[in-house]
Amino acid sequence: MATHAAVPGRKGARAHARPRSLTPYAVAVPLALGIIYGFYAAFIRRDGGPSTGGQVVLGLVAGAAVAALCFALGRIQRTLPHGPRALACGALTACAVGFLVSLTDTGVLRSALLGLAVGVGVFLATFYLFYSREP
Template structure:
């Protein structure tokens, strides 16, 4: 029995390695998430009083960190398998929520539990989403 010398290639998203271009939307989404996160962190820390310089610094630093992490994850997510991609989204969300809860001065155990609970929920949702669209 004669077989063909050329094996059929894999068709799909990873069939041709093309560099992903930076589109306005790929920069606008992490930027808007970072701005929103920074404002919310400063709002939590404000606690009804007047705004201070420390709150502005907190907003800028936390917003820039979340924006940078979201942008980096969006740039490398196509190279990750769906399980690791879901773990990355869950870890990013768990850290972000845990930090916001820690700003309320309710204690470290509560911020850990709430961060992990939300992170596990995001992991499960994104794992299902990526797994069901992989094939």
């Protein structure tokens, strides 16, 4: 009587990977973050006076940049290991906070240190989150 050998299957994390489709949530969250960030950047630059065209352009550009970076990070984050994934989240947050602080006409050192402090906090929190929910 002949026996059948077991056929080895594909192993690894990408064995059953399908192309990811673009969900409404994947577009709505970066878009909402970009809109909020852009409004806040324009509001900080306003300084209590009337709105100008330069402030509107600043808000649009800053919001579009944050939305694009959040969308890009959301698309590639599943392919990154825990460390670089958390580092990318921390770096994005550090740059965003540092830019907002620099709009208040404070020194470069203060905006860099505050952005760095917030970025390190986000890195630690996201690394813990990603590492503790490892499959």
